[in-house]
Amino acid sequence: xxxxEQMGAKITSGPNWLEIKRGAWPLKGITLDCNxxxxxxxxxxxxxxxxxxxxxxxxxxxxxxxxxxxxxAMATECRKLGATVEEGPDWITVHPLPNGKHNNxxxxxxxxxxxxxxxxxxxxxMCFSLAAFNADQVPVRIEDPKCVAKTFPDYFEALFSVAHxxxxxxxxxxxxxxxASGKGxxxxxxxxxxxxxxxxxxALYRVTxxxxxxxxxxxxxxxxxxxxxxARTLPVRFEGDTVWLGSEDVSDAIRTEQAGxxxxxxxxxxxVRTALISLQHSFQRLxxxxxxxxxxxxxxxxxxxxxVFLTASAAQRAERRHKQLISKGISTTLDSxxxxxxxxxxxxxxxxxxxxxxxQDAYQLDNSSLSIEASVDQVLTxxxxxxxx
Ligand code: C5P
Numbered sequence: 523x524x525x526x527e528q529m530g531a532k533i534t535s536g537p538n539w540l541e542i543k544r545g546a547w548p549l550k551g552i553t554l555d556c557n558x559x560x561x562x563x564x565x566x567x568x569x570x571x572x573x574x575x576x577x578x579x580x581x582x583x584x585x586x587x588x589x590x591x592x593x594x595a596m597a598t599e600c601r602k603l604g605a606t607v608e609e610g611p612d613w614i615t616v617h618p619l620p621n622g623k624h625n626n627x628x629x630x631x632x633x634x635x636x637x638x639x640x641x642x643x644x645x646x647x648m649c650f651s652l653a654a655f656n657a658d659q660v661p662v663r664i665e666d667p668k669c670v671a672k673t674f675p676d677y678f679e680a681l682f683s684v685a686h687x688x689x690x691x692x693x694x695x696x697x698x699x700x701x702a703s704g705k706g707x708x709x710x711x712x713x714x715x716x717x718x719x720x721x722x723x724x725a726l727y728r729v730t731x732x733x734x735x736x737x738x739x740x741x742x743x744x745x746x747x748x749x750x751x752x753a754r755t756l757p758v759r760f761e762g763d764t765v766w767l768g769s770e771d772v773s774d775a776i777r778t779e780q781a782g783x784x785x786x787x788x789x790x791x792x793x794v795r796t797a798l799i800s801l802q803h804s805f806q807r808l809x810x811x812x813x814x815x816x817x818x819x820x821x822x823x824x825x826x827x828x829x830v831f832l833t834a835s836a837a838q839r840a841e842r843r844h845k846q847l848i849s850k851g852i853s854t855t856l857d858s859x860x861x862x863x864x865x866x867x868x869x870x871x872x873x874x875x876x877x878x879x880x881x882q883d884a885y886q887l888d889n890s891s892l893s894i895e896a897s898v899d900q901v902l903t904x905x906x907x908x909x910x911x
Contacts, residue, residue: 525559525566528552529573548621551575551628560584561645567596568649570616571605571656574626583612590641599646602636603653603662622657637663637911644672651681659691663911667717678717682808689803693718693810695905696819699832700867700878701782702839704889704897708832709814711898716812716905721805722760723815723822724785726798728776729758729767731784741787750793756801779847779854779862786866789816790873816870819881827908830901831880834890839863 523540527533530546551573556563563579570577585592593614597607606617620629633656640647647670654662670677695718697709706722713720730753731741737752739745759766765773775781788794795817802822805811813822819829834842840860847854870878880886885904889897 525552525554525563526569528554529566529569529577547572548618548624548626549573551577551618553578553580555581557581561588564592564596564645564649565652567600567614567616568652571600571603571619571653572621573618575628576615576617578613578615580613582614585614586611589643590646592643592646595639595641595643595646596649599636599638599650602634602638603656604631604634604636606630619656620658624657633658633660635660635662635910637665637909640664640666640669642666642669644670644674644677648674648677651678661910663909678809685808687808689806690825692806692808693828694806694813694818694823694826695811695901696813696823696826696829696881696884697832697901698814698816698818698820698829698878698880698884700839700870701863702843703832703834704839704842704894705814705832707894708830708889708897708901709812711894712901712905713812715898715902716810718810718812719805719807720760721802721811721813721815721818723798723802723813723818724782725760725765725776726753726756726758726801727785727789727794728781729765729772730756730794730798731788732772732776732781733767734788735784741784743791746791746793749788749791750797753788753794753797753801756798758801777850778852779859782866783862786869790869790875792875795821795875816878817876819884820879821876824881828901828905829881829884830904831884831886832897833886833888836860836863836867838890 523533526542529549529552532543532545534541549569549572556579560582563582566577566579582593593609597609597614600607600616605619608615617630618628619631619633638650647664647667651664667678697705699705710720730749733752733756734741734749739748757768763773764771765776819826840856840863843859844856887897887900
């Protein structure tokens with residue numbers, strides 16, 4: 523706390539709370555003996571990037587024998603960001619980087635986009651998240667962010683709850699494709715791998731149809747306006763695999779073949795599609811979104827930096843759906859499933875609003891003979907190639 527104050531932060535405190543505000547900006551470079559607080563001192567090495575001069579932290583030999591050699595780790599990762607760093611057996615000096623309109627003469631070099639290695643060290647991950655506030659807005663990736671679990675499992679959620687970002691800067695990956703192409707599984711696995719949110723847009727149409735039938739409406743154009751009204755204020759919530767409509771758990775009810783057909787019916791109604799737009803946009807939250815569904819890349823997130831159009835032969839898709847239903851104890855035949863799939867594809871492809879089609883800039887992925895892991899790896903590789911790291 524004293525050190526943060528020396529660097530220019532304004533701190534007020536009570537018996538069990540601290541409030542820290544920006545004071546001097548740029549921060550002030552300091553020289554400090556860190557013998558008594560070696561762990562916390564790591565934070566200042568990153569704060570030093572925003573200072574008006576170099577910061578030297580002394581007496582930190584213990585950094586070398588912690589989760590990793592923390593002096594080497596802090597030096598390496600600060601350098602990746604573009605900073606000049608000197609280090610000795612028990613000290614480190616970090617020079618600041620340019621600070622936008624608050625720039626200062628002693629800044630050296632310039633901010634570089636970097637993917638920060640975290641060495642399975644929770645403190646490295648947390649400290650370097652501060653680099654994302656750089657004035658040049660260069661992206662900073664924190665690898666293996668879940669390593670914070672050791673002391674602060676919700677660290678990034680807490681950070682995102684207080685940080686603001688322009689919506690257009692929050693990355694979206696779209697995965698579209700025909701029914702039963704495996705896009706749901708692929709999208710949720712990629713979301714998990716990246717720590718991103720997941721939007722199952724098909725579920726929204728399924729829940730809308732379910733709510734409409736429950737309200738006694740028909741799923742035809744005659745009730746379009748009333749279904750759209752329902753959709754606009756749909757009290758839907760996702761909790762892991764559970765889908766709630768108000769206080770009702772509708773997870774199983776919306777997954778039947780009939781529910782899919784019903785969804786397909788309401789989804790041709792333009793007013794219903796419009797009514798669901800802002801709900802879908804609201805899923806674009808930090809740190810990023812995997813959006814799964816027919817028109818994600820063409821209509822809802824047309825500027826998404828990565829779009830994937832997933833396909834598989836109708837025979838393959840029918841077989842997958844068959845296995846899925848059988849495992850849930852729902853009896854059905856392969857032939858009828860295939861006929862249903864083809865009917866649904868035909869309706870989704872031929873409708874006038876947001877028909878099923880690949881975005882022009884989508885990568886095509888035929889997963890007929892790919893394992894889920896191989897498909898996930900392919901999408902992650904494409905995503906990696908889009909990053910400036
Ligand atoms: O993906 P899922 O099978 O759950 O979607 C159910 C139906 O909802 C689809 O057949 C399609 O008609 C409709 N849908 C849509 N636009 C989306 C997602 C689903 O029209 N973005």
